[in-house]
Amino acid sequence: MNRNGIVSDHPFRLPSYLEQSPAVAERFARIRQRPVILEVEALTRVFTTASAKHAALREVSFRVHRREFVCVIGPSGCGKSTLIRIIAGLESPTSGRVLLEGKPVTAPGSDRGMVFQGYTLFPWLTVKGNVMFGLRVAGKSDALAEREARQWIELVGLSKFENVYPHQLSGGMKQRVAIARALANSPRILIMDEPFGALDAQTRCQMQSHLLQIWRQVDVTVLFITHDLDEAIYLADRILVLGANPGHVEELIDVPVPRPRGPEQLLAPSFLATRQRLEALIHRSHAVEETVSLPDIRLTAVGDDVE
Numbered sequence: 001m002n003r004n005g006i007v008s009d010h011p012f013r014l015p016s017y018l019e020q021s022p023a024v025a026e027r028f029a030r031i032r033q034r035p036v037i038l039e040v041e042a043l044t045r046v047f048t049t050a051s052a053k054h055a056a057l058r059e060v061s062f063r064v065h066r067r068e069f070v071c072v073i074g075p076s077g078c079g080k081s082t083l084i085r086i087i088a089g090l091e092s093p094t095s096g097r098v099l100l101e102g103k104p105v106t107a108p109g110s111d112r113g114m115v116f117q118g119y120t121l122f123p124w125l126t127v128k129g130n131v132m133f134g135l136r137v138a139g140k141s142d143a144l145a146e147r148e149a150r151q152w153i154e155l156v157g158l159s160k161f162e163n164v165y166p167h168q169l170s171g172g173m174k175q176r177v178a179i180a181r182a183l184a185n186s187p188r189i190l191i192m193d194e195p196f197g198a199l200d201a202q203t204r205c206q207m208q209s210h211l212l213q214i215w216r217q218v219d220v221t222v223l224f225i226t227h228d229l230d231e232a233i234y235l236a237d238r239i240l241v242l243g244a245n246p247g248h249v250e251e252l253i254d255v256p257v258p259r260p261r262g263p264e265q266l267l268a269p270s271f272l273a274t275r276q277r278l279e280a281l282i283h284r285s286h287a288v289e290e291t292v293s294l295p296d297i298r299l300t301a302v303g304d305d306v307e
């Protein structure tokens, strides 16, 4: 196993710009001293359909430390959602296993909170009702559930909206409620599958900052899937880069951008260097995949060129 916690034969390479920053190196040393909360061991998932077998994941292994923020990126169809559905206990692996705080995951549990891209709030419940739902299911009295729900709603900045229904909220507000609802059950890990994918660019930036603030205030580890490289760099301590066909670990990289993060860092040398590194990794993984080539069919008059 290497220092990144990868239990596979991927070599660990310390990026040169990380070596140059003692403060960042010290932060990663601190992270690695924290207990391992999530262990994914040689996870393989093969889907069998009527006509064929399709390997969605092959031998995926990595570890996440307590209160780490790990983003997962990779091309569409490389198995990101399959990976986190297995971690969530919503799906079983063909082989391999997932351990959460040392215990094998076999089914969904309140130690994992989920937030998805689609808005999944109960439309017939108010904001408060949505956040109270899981607390009531966990057996808490109405009075206690209401008190706790109010604290989580306050944390996501929606106290003024506790009595409104989801259709009266913007997309960003709905996702803030979804985060409050997921955190209300005190999960050990918050699993997010492209939670800001449907939001406009400006709301998305605000949500990223909100999420970092919430993460600082709550004892929770975050596993966050995104297609957006800048989002991954802005949020993550480490980024798990998956390749496709079948889904496998390309690399798990340290993000050398100091915290606390702010929009000004989007142009910092460490940010841009990480982006370059991710692009190189993704292109490398694309190069070995089957690419779809479009037929050369012309539907405009000859000479009517746009380039």
Ligand SMILES: Nc1ncnc2c1ncn2[C@@H]1O[C@H](COP(=O)(O)OP(=O)(O)OP(=O)(O)O)[C@@H](O)[C@H]1O
Pocket: 047, 048, 049, 054, 056, 074, 075, 076, 077, 078, 079, 080, 081, 082, 083
């Ligand atoms: N229930 C299923 N039955 C058969 N094949 C499946 C099933 N679920 C996923 N797959 C296949 O497994 C592969 C990985 O799918 P998955 O949804 O995990 O990818 P993804 O990385 O999340 O993609 P995207 O970025 O588009 O969300 C895909 O080829 C998909 O078609």
Ligand SMILES: [Mg+2]
Pocket: 080, 081, 082
């Ligand atoms: Mg997906």
